[in-house]
Amino acid sequence: MDRRPEPFEPPAPIPRTVPPGRLEIIRTVFRNPLELWGEPSYTLPWIETQFFSERTLIVNDPGLIRHVLVDNASNYEMSEIRQLILRPILRDGLLTAEGPVWKRSRKAMAPVFTPRHARGFAGKMLAQSKRYAEKYQDIGPQGRIEDIAVDMTELAFAILSETLFSGDIVTKSEKFSDDVDNLLHRMGRVDPMDLLRAPPWVPRVTRIGGAKVLGKFREIVRLTMEKRRAMMRADRAATPDDFLTLLLELDGPDGLTLDEIEDNILTFIGAGHETTARALAWTLYCVSHSPHVRDAMEEEIDRVLATGAEPVDWLDLMPHVRAAFEEGMRLYPPAPSINRAAIRDDSWTAPDGTEVAIRAGTTILVMPWTLHRHALYWEKPRAFMPERFLPDQRGKIHRFQYLPFGAGPRVCIGATFAMQEAVIALAVLMSRHRFEALPGMDPWPVQKLTTQPRDGLSMRVLTRPRNA
Template sequence: MDMRPEPFVPPAPEPRATPPSALETIRTVFRNPLELWGTASYTLPWTETKFFSERTIIINDPGLIRHVLVDNVANYEMSEIRQLILRPILRDGLLTAEGHVWKRSRKAMAPVFTPRHAKGFAAQMLAKSVEFAQRYAALGSQGKVVDISTDMAELTFAILSETLFSGQVVTEGDNFSKDVDQLLHRLGRVDPMDLLRAPPWVPRLTRIGGQKVLDKFRNMVSQTMALRQKRMDEDPQSVPQDFLTLLLQLAGPDGLTVDEIGDNILTFIGAGHETTARALAWTLYCVAQSPLVREHMEEEIDRILASGAEPVDWLDLMPWVRAAFEEAMRLYPPAPSINRAAIADDRWTSPDGDVVTIRAGMTVLVMPWTLHRHELYWDRPRAFMPERFLPENRSKIERFQYLPFGAGPRICIGATFAMQEAVIALTVLMHRYRFDVTAQTKPWPVQKLTTQPRDGMPMRVSLRQTKSSPVI
């Protein structure tokens, strides 16, 4: 008899049994797009639908996803609605640039984010995680309730600032995470005018007030660039060779424009830490509801730290920690949708002979949110089961079945960076502390730019009761 406890099933919208009306679609997309999808999106390999007379195909079949994002990628451009939302914020940053601008930027930044280079950030990630963990040191065994969602945003921003900008990002006050949340709340969501394909000059009433916080971020970027450029001009030998310096060195007719550099700095400052922060918070929440998983993780963390292993090796040495983070990204993908539009007619034939026709202009949705919870591709898809991602089980997961970082040429450039950062942060935090839910911990996933908990994520943090002193 299997005596293991039932896996935890975290909160998520139930699939819709009936399609919403046009008015209900607008309301749901504005409130929370994750609540829009019906049973077909979670059970069929692909399904067609219509939004305001526009044909849309939702694709979940891994082979078809590969076709769209890799094999015939030249036929698919960013969808109009995605760009209407994000380009006003990020302009020609890496997430929103297209064509030769994107290719030039991607090529320029690639050396910073190679796996080898990312490993070089491990010591800084560890130092910032340990420094952050000190804030909980006086909590005692009774602990204190904190908003883990906000705390993880502060931690990942501290890591990003130190590793990519040598701690020299100009910020205003101590409300950075709140400013990011306001930016996403005001600007990083769908407005009814976007659904109706109104041109950019038509006012978006839901984004009133967003320009002020965007201007604040743009000013932050300008000051950060100016201070570093001044240092590069006056004392080039003292300048850290980090991401910021690299970008500024690329300015010129054969590299990036000053505006493009600013757009990419804003992209990384505003959004580069946001995805990892949300995934860390969801991981701590799910682990708190899964005692056996937490036991495996704590044993692994204590053992590896006692061995003296360097942080650069933790990603490979801690399969349970890594698996818990990957499973949290499966259930709560940081980027819940990937939107494309077909440039020309396209056809794909499945191994079983089924033919899919995608017409020119058709919107194509590859949605990690539905794909990662799909009944055709996952056993108990709504349950938190990190063992899926342990080394002995990984071969059962198809490459295009799991897309926390996207796929193809536009795969997240910082994927290795984020994975290493997450394992180091979880190791430091869980080695010293326990994170537990309270009666107020009732997170509900909401899609803004990322998958985040509505109204935050209050959790009790308390000192771990261990037989030995913390190693770090």
């Protein structure tokens, strides 16, 4: 007999039962796009609709998703609204570049993020996780309340800085997480002018003040580049062979321009750690409400650490830790929407013979937020159930019903890096501490560039009891 409690259902918007009007759409998208979607988005395989006089296809069917993102990916470009939001920040960084610029950048960076190369980062990930865990030492028997959203941003940034930039990012602020949050708050949200497809030169009221914080990030990147270029000129043999050096050596007619290199460094410094950080915080929150999950993770962590296994092997040796993180990303996908636009007329035929016609210019919305909570594809879709991702169960999950890292040519280049980082960080933190949710603390998910807790995520951090 299964005596486990009913699985925890973390906070999330309830699907709408009445379609919103035009003004309500604008207000909701500005406030929190996650609150926009209605019942059909969570129950139907696809929906054809009009969104501000624009033909839109909301896609949930895994086969249709594969068609758009993989099989006929060349027919689908980045949607205009996505670029209106992201290009002012990242310009020709990997997330926003298209055509030849994207192909050059992706090809150049691919060697750094191959699974084999990413495994080489495990030692630095472990060292940074241990160093950060010391922040919670001497917290006393009652523990200490911390904003885990901030803490995980700081930890993920420390790992990214050490692994990809050898600790050479020239920051002027100890609270780098505040700078990132400020940037995303000012620049990483939909403005009403974006919905109306106003040209980029039309001012976005919601981004007033954003230019200043973006300029601060650009200065960090320029100073970081200058410091490393000086090191390379002085003694190339003593210069770290890391991601930063690789990018700077691509400067030239056959590689990337200095502006493109700057854009890519900004992309990784500003956004490269943000997705992992958010997923770590949401995972710790969900685990705190699921004692049987926490117990299984702690037992697994203790057992693996007792063997002296190298951190490079933890991803394979800790399936419960990995499953909890993957379930955290299912419920709170770091990138909650994937937007495309059809270049030419297209069509797709479902297994039952139904044909979906896609006219040129149609906006395609593939939304991990609704897909990951969809009634057709998940049992108890709103519940935190990491067992879905354990080795004996994960074969039931269709490749294109779970998209925390996207899919196709533009799949996240750092997926292996992020998974390894998350398992190592969780294992180190949970081997020493427990993270307990505060009574009445129900963090509300908000979509900016990532899925964030609206008012932070305060939790009580305690020294983990032994033999409990």
